[in-house]
Amino acid sequence: MHATPSAPFLKRVTPGGWTALAWVVGLLFTVLLRIRLPGQEEADVMAGVIFLRWDGITTLALATALALRGSVLLTRRPAAALWFLLVAAIVGSNPLGVTAIPFAQYLAVDVALYVIAAAGPPREAVRALLLAVGVLVAHLTVRLLAGWGIGTTSALAVALAAALVWLLGRSEHQSRMYAERSRAQAAEQAVTAERLRIAREMHDMVAHSIGIVALQAGAARRVMETQPEQVRQALTEIETASRETLAGLRRMLGALRPEERGAPGRRLADPEPFPRPGPPPPPGLPATSGVPETSCPAATPGVPEAPGLAVLDRLVEVTAAAGVRVAVHRAGAPRPLPPDIDLSAFRVVQESLTNVVRHSGADSCTVTVDQGDPRALVVTVEDRGAVPGRERARAGGGSGYGLAGMRERVTLLEGDFAAGPRPGGGFRVTARLPLPTGVTAP
Numbered sequence: 422m423h424a425t426p427s428a429p430f431l432k433r434v435t436p437g438g439w440t441a442l443a444w445v446v447g448l449l450f451t452v453l454l455r456i457r458l459p460g461q462e463e464a465d466v467m468a469g470v471i472f473l474r475w476d477g478i479t480t481l482a483l484a485t486a487l488a489l490r491g492s493v494l495l496t497r498r499p500a501a502a503l504w505f506l507l508v509a510a511i512v513g514s515n516p517l518g519v520t521a522i523p524f525a526q527y528l529a530v531d532v533a534l535y536v537i538a539a540a541g542p543p544r545e546a547v548r549a550l551l552l553a554v555g556v557l558v559a560h561l562t563v564r565l566l567a568g569w570g571i572g573t574t575s576a577l578a579v580a581l582a583a584a585l586v587w588l589l590g591r592s593e594h595q596s597r598m599y600a601e602r603s604r605a606q607a608a609e610q611a612v613t614a615e616r617l618r619i620a621r622e623m624h625d626m627v628a629h630s631i632g633i634v635a636l637q638a639g640a641a642r643r644v645m646e647t648q649p650e651q652v653r654q655a656l657t658e659i660e661t662a663s664r665e666t667l668a669g670l671r672r673m674l675g676a677l678r679p680e681e682r683g684a685p686g687r688r689l690a691d692p693e694p695f696p697r698p699g700p701p702p703p704p705g706l707p708a709t710s711g712v713p714e715t716s717c718p719a720a721t722p723g724v725p726e727a728p729g730l731a732v733l734d735r736l737v738e739v740t741a742a743a744g745v746r747v748a749v750h751r752a753g754a755p756r757p758l759p760p761d762i763d764l765s766a767f768r769v770v771q772e773s774l775t776n777v778v779r780h781s782g783a784d785s786c787t788v789t790v791d792q793g794d795p796r797a798l799v800v801t802v803e804d805r806g807a808v809p810g811r812e813r814a815r816a817g818g819g820s821g822y823g824l825a826g827m828r829e830r831v832t833l834l835e836g837d838f839a840a841g842p843r844p845g846g847g848f849r850v851t852a853r854l855p856l857p858t859g860v861t862a863p
Contacts, residue, residue, distance in 0.1 A: 436536040440506070441492040443532045447525035448485065451517065468518070477516035484513030488529050499537045503549055506530045507556045514560075521572030522560055527579050531586040538590025539597070546594070550587045554580050608825050615826035619833065634659050729763035730790060733770065737788070740774045746785040747774065753793030762854050765830050766790070766800050772823050773802035773850045781848060782807025797836075798854045806847035827852065 434442075455468040491505030510526045517523065534553055538546040557580050561571045641655040728736075737747040758766070770788055777786045783804035791799040824840050827850070831838040837853040 435496065436532075436540075437492040437495040437502075440495055440502075440529050440532045440536070441489055444485065444488040444492070444506075444509070444529035447528040448481065448513070450525045451513075451523065455517075480516045481513055484509045484526075487512065491533070492529070495533055495536060499533070499541060499545070499549070503530070503533050503537065503552060506533050507553065511556070511560060519572065519575075520564070520570045521576040522557060522579060523575070524579050524582060527583065531583055534583055535586045535590040535593075538587045539593040541594075543591075546587070546591060550584065553583050553587075557583075611823075611825040612829045615829045616833075618826075619830060634662055637662075728767050729758070729760070730767055730770075731763075733767065733788070733790070736767075736771060736774065740778065743778045745774070745778050745783065748785070748787045750787065750789045752789065752791040756792060758798065759857065762798060762834060762856065765834055765836075766798055766852065766854060768830060769800055769827050769850065769852045770802055772827050776823055776848075776850075777802070777804050783847065784808050795856070797856055799851065800854075801849065801851045803843060803849040804847045805843070805845070824850075 454466040455464050457464045487505050487509035491502040491509065494502035494505065506529050510522050510530055513526045514522045517526075530553055534549055537549045541549070557576050561573065561576055564571045637655040637659045641652045641659075645652045733749060737749060740747050774786070774788075777783055781804045783806060786802060786804035789799075789801040791801070827840070828838045831852045831854065834854055836855055838851070840850045841848070843849045
């Protein structure tokens, strides 16, 4: 298990913030080009007639206000924001005495083009590019019709830069869409794999129950005339096993049938927000259930194929051998559980401990089994995060979709599943499995 990492600083700045910064940097660069800096005999670019006059400064201030307004609107109304930035570029170029809009005044427009191309739909992105290039052409056309000089080469360079930035934005958009589709497909495969695993386990439980029924029925038939008391006991065990098996099948089918009909409110489990690959688990711990597999995970030594919370101590020993101490706390009076709920609770703990070993960097964790509520079983697994000197596992192996499998398993039993960072650090997984009324375990 692992906590969601904080976003890097560069990602915490909003697109509008980057656009405003681009305008300020471009304006500062424009000013520096037109003043004589220490060590220079003269400025790199001759200042316009009105550049340092009150009307020139007023025009630049107006252009800055328009650019900042466009930056604020960028994420909410990108088309309007682009218009503000284009007008700011034109207005900001007037007091400079230039023959075309300089690149520095178009830098904020380029940032906005990248944002729109990366986040917007294709049609909106194409319109933004045509508008940005069209403004450059229109600016040159107006100057030409007015009999003023035009900087065709400069405008062409600015247009090529805008087109390049737009292409980078579209590339980012396609990469993001591909990543989202891949995550959705991986999550769906994880859910399918978990359902296949549940089906195998359900088949094993049903086969076991039918075997018990057959044995008890055969024994009762042989002694029905000589030992009626044993016949009565055998029939009681047959009834109990049959009712339990039927109740488990009804719970599972009752959860699956609404999804087959496309009932609202049921959906595939959400993928883990930040899945991280990990190395193969230590000997004894299972592979994560989030990988589509054709066979069951490696069995834990000393644990039966269809385990339950009764063998939790053996799982704790295996986890301790992998380097993570596990403290088990039990609340409420222990009582028999239906086999499917007992198995699902064990699988949640098993997968959670595997994630602690793989991803948390913690040296200890806590497992809480709460049976205090007669209507539900609650299991919680939590760790306190990485300890100094203990690195998280990073090497290949594992899909990072184990949480999706756990959520699907709990959801199929009409339970509640929650997983996320703890307030004080570390990670917590909680599963609440409702207990059916009127069902008793053997």
